[in-house]
Amino acid sequence: MSKADIGLIGLAVMGENLVLNMESHGFTVAVYNRTTSRVDEFVAGRGAGKNIIGTHSVEELCAQLERPRRVMIMVKAGTVVDRVIESLLPYLEPGDIVIDGGNSQFQDSSRRTAELEEKGILFIGTGVSGGEEGALLGPSIMPGGNPAAWPHVKPIFQAIAAKTDAGEPCCDWVGRGGAGHFVKMVHNGIEYGDMQMICEIYQVMKAGLELSNEEMHEVFARWNTGVLDSYLVEITRDILGYRDEHGEATLDYILDTAGQKGTGKWTGIAALDVGQPLTAIAEAVFARCLSALKDERVAASDVLDGPGTVFDGDRAAMFDDLEQALYASKIISYAQGYQLMRAVSEEQDWGLDFGAVALMWRGGCIIRSRFLGNIRDAFVKDPELPNLLMDEFFQQAIEHGQAAWRRVVSTAVRLGIPMPAISAALAYYDGYRTDRLPANLLQAQRDYFGAHTYERIDRPRGEFFHTNWTGRGGTTASSTYTV
DSSP states (O other), rough: OOSSEEEEEEEEEHHHHHHHHHHHOOOOOOEESSSSSHHHHHHTTTTTTEEEEEEEHHHHHHTTTTTSSSEEEESSSSSHHHHHHHHHGGGTTTTTTEESSOOOOHHHHHHHHHHHTTTTTTEEEEEEEEHHHHHHHHOEEEEEEEEGHHHHHHHHHHHHHHHHOOOOOBOOOOEEEEEEHHHHHHHHOOOOHHHHHHHHHHIIIIIOOOHHHHHOOOOOHHHHHHHHHHHHHHHHHHHHOOOOOEEEEEBGGSOOOOOOSSSHHHHHHHHTTOOOOHHHHHHHHHHHHHHHHHHHHHHHHHHHHOOOOOOSOOOHHHHHHHHHHHHHHHHHHHHHHHHHHHHHHHHHHHHOHHHHHHHHHHHSTTTBBBTHHHHHHHHHHHHHHGGGSHHHHHHHHHHHHHHHHHHHHHHHHHTOOOOOOOHHHHHHHHHTTTTTTHHHHHHHHHHHHHHHOBTTSSTTTOOOOOSSSSSSOOOOOOOOOOO
């Protein structure tokens, strides 16, 4: 029997479907799972009659692989990945390749790249996005790590990846160390923002406009044919139209407490670490945290009053406003994500190709949308573009939708409907376009109570000053500040 082209450890939802995807593209795959009965079930079930080799140990898996061995790990992020790698090392030799395809923290991938390189093993940390269906039919794949490994996995990854309308694979080399998992993390952060913004629009429709699920289904269906054409708008349309076997709307019976697996939080932490204003995405994370306080919210709803007003405007006009507000807010979410990627790329010396990132997200992944093509065009035109808002296409898009955006936020405030992500996106836009913010007062406050110093508009940047505001202080100043 011929040996396998690649091995995969971890037959959960993503792992299992990636195996079937690889096999459907002509690759023989060896598989292993810690619970070995799962291997037998898979090979005898969905894998029956296919070029899939079941194994019952890590040693057996490695023995089934062509050299250089390629082993992909699809297990829970964290120490579990390290334990699996340790279990593999006795059966690998220099030049073999270990691939972590889970949602690992990018710092862990940077560490693993360096540690395994010392042992002669090539490591790839790759983001894989698309969920169950994407893994089976074509995900977005974002590989980083040791560049020497890329030629050995490129034929497999680009074969199984989603393709753009032009046939381009939504997969390309991202950069050294943790670059691949970092880009996937930012993807997930933008995903958090997108989902929360859609939910805020849904709440305005449901609580403010008192629309039925069927009416909202029709609105989202129409939106998905225009500028909001995207996977998340598409599935929102489907969810709103779904009824169970009893004819009941399933959505209405789902508890309003949202879970999370950490990538949105990590994105927010990364932004704070490098001083980037990832406000819309951070608010999306906090919105999930607030949703989890279900019992407190129920109790508060009995004692805390809102405005008690109802929507009395033109509903049809409001639909158009909501569409524009969602579109503008989504642009801000992506703009913030790209700002973060630029800052960390410079810090880590990754040299990220932002146009290529947009291409990788154009198909297969959860945040795929029509305007990712416009993002790619923006960075092809100007690879040094500091912010998407400075590109002509996005300037015009915001200009077109700005009035509607403000009307929606104002309406939500008037009705007492929470809109944390969309209002944060608007606040960011207003802050970014303002040449003089009130941070001068903030710096005066910091200098007043802590002698933290400030810069002056009439002196060169980098010179710091301290004022003895009370007349009781001395001339000693604190250290300079960082953003």
